[in-house]
Amino acid sequence: MIKLEECSVQWKEQQLLSSINLHVYEGDFFCLIGESGGGKTLLSRLMLGWLPKGFEVSGTISAKQDKMEIILQNPIGSMQANSKVGAQFHHLLKSKGIKEKRRREQQMMQILASVGFSNMGEILNKRPFQLSGGMCQKIAIAMALISQPEIIIADEPTSALDAESQQNMMTLLWNIYRERGLTIVLITHNLNMVREYGTHVGIVKEGRLIEAGTTRQVLTNPQEKYTQELIEIFER
Numbered sequence: 471m472i473k474l475e476e477c478s479v480q481w482k483e484q485q486l487l488s489s490i491n492l493h494v495y496e497g498d499f500f501c502l503i504g505e506s507g508g509g510k511t512l513l514s515r516l517m518l519g520w521l522p523k524g525f526e527v528s529g530t531i532s533a534k535q536d537k538m539e540i541i542l543q544n545p546i547g548s549m550q551a552n553s554k555v556g557a558q559f560h561h562l563l564k565s566k567g568i569k570e571k572r573r574r575e576q577q578m579m580q581i582l583a584s585v586g587f588s589n590m591g592e593i594l595n596k597r598p599f600q601l602s603g604g605m606c607q608k609i610a611i612a613m614a615l616i617s618q619p620e621i622i623i624a625d626e627p628t629s630a631l632d633a634e635s636q637q638n639m640m641t642l643l644w645n646i647y648r649e650r651g652l653t654i655v656l657i658t659h660n661l662n663m664v665r666e667y668g669t670h671v672g673i674v675k676e677g678r679l680i681e682a683g684t685t686r687q688v689l690t691n692p693q694e695k696y697t698q699e700l701i702e703i704f705e706r
């Protein structure tokens with residue numbers, strides 16, 4: 471699904487990612503964890519082919535980029551804060567070539583139901599800034615599902631949410647992963663989430679993927695000191 475071989479990213483004089491070798495297979499729930507500024511977001515953008523101009527990339531990337539969707543940390547920021555949710559859905563579905571209004575409405579209802587909404591009429595009439603972070607994040611997932619992706623990259627999707635919404639969000643992500651047979655790349659700094667959901671984990675530090683494998687392998691038999699420290703922090 472995603473294969474990076476000896477991938478490096480440089481920006482001006484700075485080496486931001488170094489010699490990354492990473493394999494994500496179909497059906498993996500692959501977690502990337504590591505300290506802030508370590509390069510997780512950059513790595514996910516590399517998978518998507520989304521690095522802006524000025525970044526020098528070397529190595530080989532093969533990934534089903536046209537089958538990927540991304541969910542960001544701040545869902546309000548990735549929507550138009552002031553435009554009604556319904557209008558944004560119409561816009562998105564039109565861009566996917568669905569010309570008939572009735573069909574767009576049907577699809578909206580279906581997709582909102584599939585992420586757990588029951589009060590569609592109300593939601594569609596709201597603007598993102600009138601909704602909670604958790605609701606916005608659910609809508610972001612619904613929007614991502616419209617193009618029927620095979621891979622969802624979720625970049626710290628729960629960091630901006632309160633504890634209860636975090637749990638709801640992860641349950642939703644897990645359910646769609648199971649029901650739709652998706653492949654997930656989850657970026658997080660919470661090892662408990664990795665333990666609970668990840669089939670695989672990669673540890674990112676200072677632009678390197680220092681360790682990767684099945685969650686069980688890495689967590690029961692960590693090879694790197696940094697990984698051991700991370701585990702200790704979450705055992706306290």
Ligand SMILES: Nc1ncnc2c1ncn2[C@@H]1O[C@H](COP(=O)(O)OP(=O)(O)O)[C@@H](O)[C@H]1O
Pocket residue numbers: 481486504505506507508509510511512513
């Ligand atoms: N647009 C950019 N221009 C220059 N440097 C960047 C840019 N985006 C990220 N970086 C640098 O790349 C490194 C990794 O950042 P990032 O991938 O956002 O880390 P993480 O997601 O693990 O917190 C950081 O040193 C950051 O300063």
Ligand SMILES: [Mg+2]
Pocket residue numbers: 510511512625
């Ligand atoms: Mg990040």
